[in-house]
Amino acid sequence: MNFSDGISGLEWLAIIALVLAFIVLWHLILRALAHARHRQEEISAINSRRNDPAEYAFIVNPSKPGAQQITEHILAFCRAQGVPKPLVIETQLDKDGEACAQEAIARGAQVIVAVGGDGTVRTVAAGVEGTNHPLAVIPIGTANLFARNLGIPLKLDDALRVALSHGSRRVDMGCMSLPDSHRAKDRHGHGFLLISGIGFDATMMATTDPRLKGRMGWLAYGVTGMKHLFDRKQIGTIAITDRDGDVHTFRDVQFRTFLVGNCGAIPMVSLMPEADYSDGLLDFELLDTDGGIIGWANLAQDLFYQTIWGRSGKRLGSVGSTVDHMQGTHAEIWLNHSAYAEVDGDLLSQTKHVSIEVHHRSLIVRVPRKPAQFGVSTSTSQSVSKSEQ
Known part of the structure; x- marks a missing residue:
């Protein structure tokens, strides 16, 4: 007598479903463990980064909840890190992130930091693209997909450490x-x-x-x-x-x-x-x-x-x-x-x-990994330009 003779069609379906569910669960567990291990490595890399005393401009979406308090925290963080006082430019209905980024560059900023959600990051990136000025991201939006996809921390202080220190990669737009x-x-x-x-x-x-x-x-x-x-x-x-x-x-x-x-x-x-x-x-x-x-x-x-x-x-x-x-x-x-x-x-x-x-x-982005992994210079926009030419 075969083992299968005693199992009905519905029971076979249940067994198959159980096996598939186990495979999916095991895959998700492995992904979660890999993410946790990767996160620990990222934190270690962030803490070992060297500050870059460049001229920064923070472009802030003031409509985001707590934007004013976040801006004050950013300025205090810069002071504590010995970074020159940055420009702060707020987006407006008639001045989007692209226009703000162009203004910041015209005023001498070397690193442009987008403070907002994916919409703000997108428009600021459009103003920075092709200029050889690094873009940094402080994600305070709903989804923060760009930050998540590049491994940029969602915690404010960790994101600031990445923004204010050496380490960039080039990405497509x-x-x-x-x-x-x-x-x-x-x-x-x-x-x-x-x-x-x-x-x-x-x-x-x-x-x-x-x-x-x-x-x-x-x-x-x-x-x-x-x-x-x-x-x-x-x-x-x-x-x-x-x-x-x-x-x-x-x-x-x-x-x-x-x-x-x-x-x-x-x-x-x-x-x-x-x-x-x-x-x-x-x-x-x-x-x-x-x-x-x-x-x-x-x-x-x-x-x-x-x-x-x-x-x-x-x-x-x-x-x-x-x-x-x-x-x-x-x-x-x-x-x-x-x-x-x-x-x-x-x-x-x-x-x-x-x-x-x-x-x-066409876009240089500050990321929380060691720059050698991406083949991009660790310095500010001027020497990034030299290394990429």
Whole structure:
């Protein structure tokens, strides 16, 4: 008598589910242990860093809770570290982080420090990009995805130690432009550091109540997204230029959302596991669903599969969902109907035409690792420039 003769089909399913659950749990435990070990190494590296007595400018988003107290703490911390009194420039409705960064550089600042959430960091980075001035980040936002992806500490004093000391790496920036827009800024392009998109993701951001986001953080987008699960799909033509310069054109493509990533990780999910901040490539991912709520459920499982196994693509046997992934340096999208676009969660206009490109290693960022690991000079902007030329 075979062992399997005494086990029903449902029991086999239960055993398989239990084994899969154990594999997932073991994977998560290993990731947590690795993160804790990495965190301990980061703290040790931060404490051993040498202060850089450069001219600093802190660009602060005053709308963030406790921004005034944080600014006072920053100034006191600089005094205690013997760092020259820094400039403090606040963003305003008519002066974003990009304009503030340009002003800071014009006033002689050598290191530009963004104090805010991902939106503030993105606009400040746009003003620093290509200048050979290092960008530092003090994350005080809701998600702080850029800081998390680069390992920049979320604790204020640890982040300040990284900002005020030697140790940088070069990273890529993406740029999304809307060629048909009446706004000059849209046509010129919006820099981004994280993940941008067209379609469902941008619609969620356009329709999410800011008060709900203030209470729930990123979960607010999920609540709002439920209302748009069965909106009309996007239809259009997508042309992607790969690393070798070859253009791949896809016509009459239907999709829920088209994502472009400079990094791939958001809370709890890795949308683009192969994404790398410094590879000179952007990761493009087209997501689609069919079959009603079942298709969305399968898409969620596919994204979870990516997160667990660290590679893009669908699960074996997955139906009703599409996860198409490609890397490249440039993409053009022409839509049959206007759709919302977004960069790093900041909403842009509705558009039918989007152009996206990568700016390779165009931004210097202070990070909490030993500079030798990244091949970047440990000094301020002037000598960084020499080492990179």
